[in-house]
Amino acid sequence: MKLSKRVQQLAPSTTLAITAKAKELKKQGRDVIGLGAGEPDFNTPEPILRAAEEAMRAGHTKYTPSGGIPELKQAIVEKFRRDNGLTYRPEQIVVTSGAKHALYNLFQVLIDPGDEVIIPAPYWVSYVEQVKLAGGTPVIIRGEEERSFKVTPEQLRGAITGRTRAFLINSPSNPTGMVYSREELEALGRVCLEHGLVIISDEIYEHLIYGDQAHVSIARLGPQFYEQTIVINGVSKTYSMTGWRIGYAAGNAEVIRAMTSLSSHSTSNPTSVAQYAALAALNGSQEPVREMKKAFKERRDYVVKRIRNIEGLRCLEPQGAFYAFVNVRDVVEASGRFRDVDEWAKALLEEELVAVVPGSGFGSPDHIRISYATSMNQLEKAMDRIERFVKKYR
CATH class of the missing domain: 3.40.640.10 (Type I PLP-dependent aspartate aminotransferase-like (Major domain))
Structure with missing residues (x-):
C-alpha cells in the first residue's frame, strides 16, 4: 500500500534504533548497559501508585x-x-x-x-x-x-x-x-x-x-x-x-x-x-522529587568527572535534566576506523555492550548523549567500558 507523503518524510528515531539494538543483545543474554533512556530509573512514588489504585476502585x-x-x-x-x-x-x-x-x-x-x-x-x-x-x-x-x-x-x-x-x-x-x-x-x-x-x-x-x-x-x-x-x-x-x-x-x-x-x-x-x-x-508531597534530584546530581558529578578523565572526550557540566552531552569527535577521528560518531556508537554497543545515543539525531553529529538516569553501579561499569573502548582505538 502507498504511504502518505507526510509519513514518508519522517526520519527514523536514532534513540529508538539504539534501544532496539540494545534490547536485541539483551535477549541474547548479553550484559548490556543502556545509557540511552530518556526516563528516570526510579519507580513512580508509592503515594501516586496508591492514588491510581484508589481511582480504579472508585470507578474512575x-x-x-x-x-x-x-x-x-x-x-x-x-x-x-x-x-x-x-x-x-x-x-x-x-x-x-x-x-x-x-x-x-x-x-x-x-x-x-x-x-x-x-x-x-x-x-x-x-x-x-x-x-x-x-x-x-x-x-x-x-x-x-x-x-x-x-x-x-x-x-x-x-x-x-x-x-x-x-x-x-x-x-x-x-x-x-x-x-x-x-x-x-x-x-x-x-x-x-x-x-x-x-x-x-x-x-x-x-x-x-x-x-x-x-x-x-x-x-x-x-x-x-x-x-x-x-x-x-x-x-x-x-x-x-x-x-x-x-x-x-x-x-x-x-x-x-x-x-x-x-x-x-x-x-x-x-x-x-x-x-x-x-x-x-x-x-502530594514533593519529597520524592527532591530525593530523585539528589541522586541525579550525584550521578551527574560522577559521570562528568569520569568523562573528563578520558583523553579525547569533552563534556560541559549539564545544569539540568539527566543527560551528559559528550564531544567524541577527536576520538572518532583519531581511531582511523570510524566514518562518523554513529559508527563509533554502534561499535561501542557491539563491542563493549554500552548503549548511547549518537548526537546526529539531535542535530549535533560530533556528540553522544549519555543518560545518567540509571544506578551508580551501572554507571561505574559503563564508564569503565567506555574508557576501555576509547583507549582501544586511540
Whole structure:
C-alpha cells in the first residue's frame, strides 16, 4: 500500500534504533548497559501508585473530558502559581497524553503548510519531525558548544523570515542539560515579540536543575511574554511517570481550545486513571522529587568527572535534566576506523555492550548523549567500558 507523503518524510528515531539494538543483545543474554533512556530509573512514588489504585476502585475508569478532568486542571493551575508565579484559568489548560502529544497538537493547530518554526540545535529528536508532520518547515539555528549550546538573539533575528510562525525553546535542555538564564530568555523573547512570533517553551525538566541556576519560565517575564507563550510540561520526568503519559499545555485560551478539540477527534481523552495519578503527584508531597534530584546530581558529578578523565572526550557540566552531552569527535577521528560518531556508537554497543545515543539525531553529529538516569553501579561499569573502548582505538 502507498504511504502518505507526510509519513514518508519522517526520519527514523536514532534513540529508538539504539534501544532496539540494545534490547536485541539483551535477549541474547548479553550484559548490556543502556545509557540511552530518556526516563528516570526510579519507580513512580508509592503515594501516586496508591492514588491510581484508589481511582480504579472508585470507578474512575470511564471517558473523561477531552482536555482533562477539572480537578487535574485546577491542580495544574495551582502548580503554575506555586512553582512559576504564573496565573492561568482552567480554560487555558489542556491535559494531553504526554508532553509529546501536547507539542504535536500545538504544531497541528498553529502551523499551516510552508510556515516556519525556528528550533535551536542541539534539539530533542521529535521537534523537527512534528513540525514537518504539520506541514511546516523547521529552521535550525545552532547553539555552539563554546556558548554552552545556547543560541543568541542575533542568530534568532537572522533566521526570521516572513513565514516564521514560532520559536521553540527547551530549558533545561534535552540533550545538553543547559539552562537559559532570565536575561538570556528575555533577550530571545524580545526578538520574538518584535516579530509577533509564538514562543513555545518546553519546560518538562524544570525541577531537575542541580546548581545555583534557577528555572525561569519565559511566560513569567512580563504581560506580553505571557500572552505570546505556550508552555509545555508534564509529570513524566519530575515524578518518574513516563509510562503514565500525562502532559499539559498552558496559554492562550483560543489555542488551548483548538488543541482540546483536536484531542477529541484523536485520543478522546488522556487515560482516566493516569489523570488521577497525576493529580496526586502535583498535590502530594514533593519529597520524592527532591530525593530523585539528589541522586541525579550525584550521578551527574560522577559521570562528568569520569568523562573528563578520558583523553579525547569533552563534556560541559549539564545544569539540568539527566543527560551528559559528550564531544567524541577527536576520538572518532583519531581511531582511523570510524566514518562518523554513529559508527563509533554502534561499535561501542557491539563491542563493549554500552548503549548511547549518537548526537546526529539531535542535530549535533560530533556528540553522544549519555543518560545518567540509571544506578551508580551501572554507571561505574559503563564508564569503565567506555574508557576501555576509547583507549582501544586511540
